Amino acid sequence: MAGQLFGYARVSTTDQDVSIQEAALKxxxxxxxxxxxxxxTTTEGRVELRNLIDFTRAGDTIVVTRIDRLARSIGDLAAIVKELESRQVSLKxxxxxxxxxxAAGRAFLQMLGVFAEFETAIRRERQLEGIEQAKSLGVYKGRKPSIDPGRVKRLVAEGKGASExxxxxxxxxxxxxxxxxP
Incomplete structure (x- = not known):
């Protein structure tokens, strides 16, 4: 008996739409x-992915539109693929x-995983370079402090404890x- 096909769609931000991926998977x-x-960039907190993996059975296949929808790091990708293989579940x-x-599909998957991780690292480097440049120009000063140290010190002087x-x-x-x- 052939297994079932299960689709997984993911976008990074709430203003992005998964409908195109969902339609392609259907x-x-x-x-x-x-x-x-x-x-x-991490598998932590990805409840739908976890539920989908847990739901699959031997012979099933998880389908994504592109491999970067599944993982952006080679470590996460390798862990997901290893878990799927141990469950006898394929990935397409x-x-x-x-x-x-x-064999060819596994090799191509590994190559794409390396490129996805490289792309993430390059993006992070560019972001940090941009922040450094903005700081040097005085444009970027970081987040404004959310805690008033003077107010904390006044409350300590009034004899209040840390919990209060x-x-x-x-x-x-x-x-x-x-x-x-001090």
Whole structure:
């Protein structure tokens, strides 16, 4: 008996739309498509992906439109593929020649994973370069402080403890303790 096809769609931000991916996955024969709006740089917090993997059985296939919808790091991609292989579940991509049930598909998957990780690293480097340049021009000053150290010190002087100060100001106790240090 042939397994079932399950689709997984993902976008990184809430202002992006998964409908194009969902339509492509349904056109590829996926009766069930799980979608979420989460970053691809980690698998943490990706509930729909976890549910989908847990739901699959030997002989099933998880289908994505592109491999970067599944993972952006080679480590995460390798862990996902290893788990799928241990469950005897295949992985396919509709827009790339990836099918882990074949040797060529596995090789292509590994190459794409390397490029996805490289792309993420380059993007991060460019972002940091841009921030440094903006700082040097005085344009970027970072986030404004959300805690008034003077107010914390006044509350300490009034004899209030860290727990009470954190409750009054709506901040974490660790932040209060950090500001209380000499």
């Amino acid at each position: 056109a590829a024969g996926c009766a069930i498509v799980r979608a979420e709006k989460r970053t691809g 991509a509709t827009e790339q020649p990836i099918d882990t049930s074949t 100060i954190s409750r009054i100001l709506g901040i974490g106790r660790a932040s209060v303790y950090r500001l209380m240090r």
